[in-house]
Amino acid sequence: MNLLKTGLCAFLLACCSVFSAQAIPVQWTLQNVTFDDGRTATGSFIFDEDTSAYSAVDIVTSGSNGARYTRVQSTSVLIGTGFTALSDTGGGSPTGETLLTLGFASPGLTDSSGSVILLQFVTIEEICRNPGCTGGATPFRQLIDSSAPTPSVSATPVPLPATAFLLGAGVLALFRIKRGSRLVM
Secondary structure: OHHHHHHHHHHHHHHHHHHHOOOOOEEEEEEOEEEOOOOEEEEEEEEEOOOOEEEEEEEEEOOOOOOEEEEEEEOOOOOOEEEEEEEOOOOOOOOOOEEEEEEEOOOOOOOOOEEEEEOOOOOEEEEOOOOOOOOOOOOOEEEOOOOOOOOEEEEOOOOOOHHHHHHHHHHHHHHHHHHHHHHHO
């Protein structure tokens, strides 16, 4: 019985620590993102609220001038919060590469599920004009706000890690072993 109580306490402690650790990076997915020329952006990225870091960027814009974005260039945007990603063409200097800037409406992204609206005059795709990507480059695509439904990013809750289920299965196995040994006695 003591082994069962210890195992049950360990399982409950592990579950509680898993639920309190929900502030882990969350994958956000673009939804309904249409630019002023009718082309679209699709894909996702991961955001960690604790470090304000963006990672695993994988966004594609459609069309002949479209690009794939995989590298975060900057986390500074004109209004609100967001990031600028560089196209997947590689190379040292970003000059001449396309940039995609995503701006998020307040309160911005978190580590929980939900939806956040993209800002119209901040979410743009443009060409980097110099090594620092500064100098007010003219956007060649801008998010349109008149599309329905509203352009946004959304996240879903992260499922309970498999380790908690494995721990639970281990406790159940211990319980059955303990119960089985009672029957033999």
